[in-house]
């Protein structure tokens with residue numbers, strides 16, 4: 001399977017809201033901890049190393065370094 | 066690490082002057098330098114095959130002090146073949162359960178409880194000095210049966226000249242210096258290998274910037290016989306991680322991760338160590354400090370383990386962090402791999418090139434161990450803020466969610482190495498179980514009488530299951546054993562079928578002297594066996 005980089009989320013604004021809401025009231029360290037947990041949970045859910053590798057690359061590439 | 070002046074736990078080979086010290090250099094087929102676990106195992110294996118070996122050690126016995134404690138099933142299988150396994154099992158502490166804590170919380174618990182049907186447990190804990198002593202005992206027993214093994218204590222190798230077809234060693238003894246010549250030299254002289262240095266060979270890898278304090282204490286406590294590991298332990302002054310593990314004789318191993326910038330001398334002050342131990346065990350605990358030391362560690366290996374007539378084995382060739390108990394356990398696999406090859410080469414039954422495959426196969430093993438140890442170390446000692454964040458996220462999630470538990474890495478315990486894709490491998494002509502594929506060490510199985518591995522005793526063996534193996538007892542001077550088994554008579558539990566046949570009715574396996582599978586077929590003729598044996602002894606196809 002290939003990493004899907006086309007729009008795939010219903011109600012993108014709603015999701016974005018929920019993502020930020022999950023961080024509400026957290027300081028930087030807590031937010032970092034939450035993000036790390038989220039990445040691990042989602043990675044396990046995806047469970048496909050090839051897709052994850054593409055995702056890591058896409059994220060890194062978008063940093064342009 | 067063996068210091069120049071370490072004390073002795075067991076004085077097993079006191080210095081005794083030999084006539085050769087006053088004579089011109091004598092030539093030996095094999096000289097092994099270093100009487101640690103690896104040198105002893107190699108000497109024992111070669112000697113039992115009838116190849117004369119001289120072992121030199123700079124001490125007069127087994128050093129005291131605690132290093133390895135966890136010995137894996139594969140190691141016990143090998144020492145069983147060498148006649149030392151029973152003593153180790155009798156003395157060792159068998160354990161199966163491990164618990165992992167993060168702070169005060171138990172993150173999860175694992176059970177190594179082996180599948181049934183193996184003679185040996187997954188692990189025993191045994192102090193390294195006992196392990197070495199039992200090997201020396203087995204050497205003494207083998208000597209009585211005529212095995213040509215000689216140990217010379219207090220014989221320190223101080224110089225080496227490589228003459229191409231042999232090696233000359235300078236040796237220092239209490240009675241002064243002398244020389245010996247060796248057709249083959251096996252360097253089992255430990256991580257600081259003087260021989261490696263004399264040859265100017267590199268030993269590259271990663272140094273981990275961390276110090277670990279070991280405290281072995283004697284106490285009668287009713288802690289269970291389990292491996293307890295803490296990340297960010299809750300007790301005072303315990304550092305980044307801590308370990309508690311039982312050994313024989315009511316000794317408990319404690320291990321505290323202290324970090325990089327420490328004052329070694331201050332940390333070794335017994336009062337300070339006791340404060341840490343008290344915090345871990347509770348103020349009321351009564352115990353005696355038996356051994357303490359601080360160590361740092363590296364993951365590295367030599368590029369090649371063979372240099373002409375000189376072969377490196379054990380810590381001299383590769384070093385790993387202790388997490389995973391892969392040091393001595395992999396060194397014993399080196400000895401297991403090397404002894405039969407060297408024996409055949411010395412007897413003129415195999416080309417010298419066979420020894421190159423020792424290096425290939427064991428470099429492969431070392432890389433596997435280094436990879437596992439490095440990963441464990443990165444988990445244990447996160448090097449950056451973000452790696453600590455992920456590490457702690459894994460630990461936090463593991464409490465509630467099964468998916469994160471396999472990511473918790475407090476050391477992936479040593480498992481046997483499989484020589485996938487190596488040049489000695491012959492045909493894989495059986496659609497059989499993966500665990501016993503070509504390159505794998507044979508998996509044990511209970512038979513109607515005894516265990517399978519006890520029947521594979523150090524020579525090439527044709528294992529025929531429900532099949533008539535071609536009648537072959539020798540190939541170009543190399544003797545071949547036959548083991549014919551029938552599942553309806555010899556396999557009361559069905560384990561042999563599960564592990565060696567899978568869905569097939571029958572199979573023929575060619576097994577190497579180190580119990581690794583050289584080739585396997587549903588059926589084969591004598592020509593196929595000969596060809597596979599030639600391949601397995603470095604003679605090409």
Ligand SMILES: Cc1cc2nc3c(=O)[nH]c(=O)nc-3n(C[C@H](O)[C@H](O)[C@H](O)COP(=O)(O)OP(=O)(O)OC[C@H]3O[C@@H](n4cnc5c(N)ncnc54)[C@H](O)[C@@H]3O)c2cc1C
Pocket residue numbers: 066067098099100101102103104121122123124131132133134135136193220221222223253254255256258259260279360378379380381387389390391392393394395396
């Ligand atoms: C804290 C700690 C815990 C460990 N835990 C485990 C574990 O649980 N399981 C495991 O498998 N491994 C473990 N290890 C690793 C294990 O101790 C080593 O891998 C093992 O000792 C290597 O054996 P060796 O025979 O290669 O070398 P060594 O044991 O170092 O033996 C080398 C020998 O050569 C001798 N020698 C050196 N120079 C000369 C010379 N010039 N002339 C003559 N003789 C010489 C030395 O005196 C010594 O006797 C641990 C290590 C440490 C430090």
